[in-house]
Amino acid sequence: MTTAKRDTYTPETLLSVAVRVFNDRGYDGTSMEHLSKAAGISKSSIYHHVAGKEELLRRAVSRALDGLFGILDEEHARAGRAVERLEYVVRRMVEVLTSELPYVTLLLRVRGNTGTERWALERRREFDHRVAELLKDAAADGDVRGDVEVRLATRLVFGMINSLVEWYRPDGRGMGEREVADAVVRLVFGGLRTQE
Template sequence: MSEQVRRGRPGYDRDRILAVAVVVFNEQGYDATSVAHLADRLGVSKAALYHHFDSKEELLAVALERALGGLEAVLAAPDAIDGPVSDRLAAVLRGAVHVLVAELPYVTLLLRVRGNSDVERAALERRRAFDQQVTALVRSAQAEGAIRDDVDARVATRLVFGMVNSLVEWYRPSGPERAGQVADDVLTVALEGLRTR
């Protein structure tokens, strides 16, 4: 017996299904979205969806990996590892803005997870690890006298990333602000406000 060719709706490969699922998760919330909702939005059967992803949880895991993998890559980039610590911190902030802009729906989803499942808890743990590494960079910059030390490093990190993460609420790729300019503006507001006099 020859193997049957699985057919889905034309144009719906794994990446496209993921992109649509992330939009629906962001609109309705992950918990409130069923596989039936996703299949309806895509105009495919649930079986066609399961051809590409084993479960709704796998869709979430792949989506969150896209956001987290991008952020973790920023910390591993050469300009975040070598050089003066203030330059490394600036590289991380600039890189985080670029990841957020490039992966806007995926980072939006990451920022909305609450830890209601194993997949979400693992993502939150990775986010905490990212924050801790950035906080360590802030502490090092404070120790070197590159930025002011009268603000707790953890608080400074949260405030700066609160600003960066707010981009998911207002930044639109079709708008007038380009990613590079937004990154420059974030660095100016964040680091000029922290610099020693």
């Protein structure tokens, strides 16, 4: 077999280690020395696999962005009543956030100091606008409340969903992905107050 199990690093396996450290210490707060300690190889060996610190960031945020934009191409996000497409996107966002948690976490924390970070921020804005369009259509259909501005509502809903990366941890017998997605959809659309 030519593709036997490797016990050495690939760019991908190294990335998973790096992203964990980035999320722990922050990107700027992480040195190549920190990464080498966490990976168990020397600092210079890292450069055998990747071009440098910023490439690791670029790979990570790319993966997160691919996951998010992929949602918008799915069938249920493209056909049907706007409010139902919106609900689908919200639910899928939670699923992507949880399944790609470390990568999305990194994406949501970039500040814009480097070119890579500014590119990531731009793509995030693009995604936000796409979802805002959905909400605008649902409002035009009369399916969501009209007394809160569309842009404001979008930002608040994104705020709730994105906050997942601050506390959701997939390990052990915590709460499941499905349970979180249900809760988010209930709160976003139905609110906190008792319904009847």
